[in-house]
Amino acid sequence: MASTEKASPRDRLLDAAARLSYRGGVSVGIEALCREAGVSKRSMYQLFDSKDTMLAASLERSIPWYDAQLAHPDPGNATPRERILHVFERIAQASLDADYHGCPYLAVLVELKDPEHPASRVARGVKESLGARFRRDAEQGGARDPELLARQLLLVFDGASARAGAGVERLDDGLAALTATALLDAAGMR
Amino acid sequence: MASTEKASPRDRLLDAAARLSYRGGVSVGIEALCREAGVSKRSMYQLFDSKDTMLAASLERSIPWYDAQLAHPDPGNATPRERILHVFERIAQASLDADYHGCPYLAVLVELKDPEHPASRVARGVKESLGARFRRDAEQGGARDPELLARQLLLVFDGASARAGAGVERLDDGLAALTATALLDAAGMR
DNA sequence: GAGAATGGAAACCGATCGGTGTATACCGTG
DNA sequence: CACGGTATACACCGATCGGTTTCCATTCTC
Numbered sequence: 001m002a003s004t005e006k007a008s009p010r011d012r013l014l015d016a017a018a019r020l021s022y023r024g025g026v027s028v029g030i031e032a033l034c035r036e037a038g039v040s041k042r043s044m045y046q047l048f049d050s051k052d053t054m055l056a057a058s059l060e061r062s063i064p065w066y067d068a069q070l071a072h073p074d075p076g077n078a079t080p081r082e083r084i085l086h087v088f089e090r091i092a093q094a095s096l097d098a099d100y101h102g103c104p105y106l107a108v109l110v111e112l113k114d115p116e117h118p119a120s121r122v123a124r125g126v127k128e129s130l131g132a133r134f135r136r137d138a139e140q141g142g143a144r145d146p147e148l149l150a151r152q153l154l155l156v157f158d159g160a161s162a163r164a165g166a167g168v169e170r171l172d173d174g175l176a177a178l179t180a181t182a183l184l185d186a187a188g189m190r
Numbered sequence: 191m192a193s194t195e196k197a198s199p200r201d202r203l204l205d206a207a208a209r210l211s212y213r214g215g216v217s218v219g220i221e222a223l224c225r226e227a228g229v230s231k232r233s234m235y236q237l238f239d240s241k242d243t244m245l246a247a248s249l250e251r252s253i254p255w256y257d258a259q260l261a262h263p264d265p266g267n268a269t270p271r272e273r274i275l276h277v278f279e280r281i282a283q284a285s286l287d288a289d290y291h292g293c294p295y296l297a298v299l300v301e302l303k304d305p306e307h308p309a310s311r312v313a314r315g316v317k318e319s320l321g322a323r324f325r326r327d328a329e330q331g332g333a334r335d336p337e338l339l340a341r342q343l344l345l346v347f348d349g350a351s352a353r354a355g356a357g358v359e360r361l362d363d364g365l366a367a368l369t370a371t372a373l374l375d376a377a378g379m380r
Numbered sequence: 381g382a383g384a385a386t387g388g389a390a391a392c393c394g395a396t397c398g399g400t401g402t403a404t405a406c407c408g409t410g
Numbered sequence: 411c412a413c414g415g416t417a418t419a420c421a422c423c424g425a426t427c428g429g430t431t432t433c434c435a436t437t438c439t440c
Contacts (some may be wrong), residue, residue: 001236007419009416011235012405023303024303025301025303025370027217027397029396030398031396031397031398036405037417039417040417040418040419040420041399041400041418041420042356042400042401042417042418042419042420043417043418045399045400046416046417050398050399051386051398051399054361055381056218089398095228098339100227101303102300106300106352106353106356107300107359109356110292110296110301110352110356111215113213113214113291115217115356115357124356124357124358127353127358128358130426133267148365148368151359152365152368152369152372154353154359155345155346155349155350155353155359155365155366155369156346156349156369157347157349158348158349158352158353159344159345159346159347159348159349159350159352159384160345161349162296162300162349162352163296163344163345163348164305165300166296166300166305166314167305167314168299168314168317168318169341169345170342175341175342175345176345178338178342179342179346179373181347182342182372182373182376182377183369183372183373184261185376186372186375186376187372190371199387202389219426219427219430220428221426221427221428221430229388230388230389230390231388231390231428231429231430232387232388232390232431233386233387233388233432235428235429235430236387240428240429241429243426247405271410275417285391350435368382
């Protein structure tokens with residue numbers, strides 16, 4: 001039966017890479033990855049060219065899930081302001097998880113300081129797409145300067161997730177959404 | 191003559207550690223560190239217990255310099271608002287440097303995901319002290335909720351430096367100070 | 381000048397790094 | 411049954427990891 005058949009080695013590797021690199025950083029060893037995924041090292045090297053490309057593929061694969069995490073449950077009936085604030089309520093909620101370590105894409109960008117690294121390119125794309133989402137909502141909400149507001153919201157988003165992930169800040173009192181609200185108001189967004 | 195005598199091995203090691211770990215992450219090898227510092231590995235291990243403690247000492251040592259970087263040149267004659275905004279103007283200015291990689295303390299917290307690591311403790315202390323500075327200025331400026339405002343400013347500070355360091359945002363148009371200004375205004379700070 | 385303490389160069393330790401080579405077991409399709 | 415593709419296990423490669431040890435030259439003290 002299809003429901004019990006195991007995931008493909010490729011998917012198991014990508015999941016293991018996402019899990020372990022999120023918890024322990026991008027410096028996880030390949031052997032540990034393969035052990036976790038239950039896949040031999042030989043198999044992984046004929047599925048991926050290198051550890052770097054596998055890491056990039058792993059980030060790429062998690063994008064749809066990540067986008068869904070931040071998306072408003074009923075985007076059609078929500079106002080642009082609600083859609084934006086929902087993002088910040090979601091990271092506050094996610095930060096309650098015991099093993100929350102902040103935005104995985106920002107973490108990758110910080111850890112691999114090389115912007116040419118394949119995984120860095122993927123992470124940068126995610127950030128750009130979130131910025132585009134903010135900008136679109138800002139436009140629809142009638143913000144004075146949608147581009148500026150989107151960039152400000154990204155500062156707050158990354159600051160909040162990085163700080164919460166590092167354990168130097170708590171978001172459960174709505175700090176992030178509160179800060180975003182102040183910026184939305186200042187931008188004249190309805 | 192005192193002016194030409196070399197710095198102590200200890201100082202050379204701490205400087206090298208700060209330099210290399212900022213550029214390449216905390217995963218720099220000890221051999222590379224010692225090579226850069228011109229100190230034998232044996233000497234370093236009788237100056238420090240381990241690589242971890244040396245990294246912590248390195249961060250500790252850079253605190254006065256870092257604080258001075260962010261401090262207003264004339265704190266006595268500046269308003270609290272000016273002192274706060276100066277911090278954000280400074281990171282915008284620093285981000286113009288070709289090898290700017292964001293706040294080193296936040297980077298360490300993100301890279302070593304272990305909050306018990308000696309270097310993480312130092313980094314956390316730096317963040318707390320910056321928060322205290324913001325809170326003090328917020329109080330003096332008559333902010334409605336100084337504690338909240340300080341936390342909001344920290345979000346923007348870490349978000350801005352992390353994003354600029356990762357190369358996904360530019361601060362040279364004053365984005366960070368502009369965002370801080372909006373929050374200061376929203377907090378009713380004069 | 382003898383002796384002790386210091387510190388540097390480099391070998392060495394076991395472990396792990398990213399990556400390969402080899403030989404073998406399982407698989408569905410002819 | 412034979413086949414080719416895919417998977418595995420496992421040894422192996424050179425390099426590097428954090429850390430220790432040995433040996434020797436220098437320096438300081440008496």
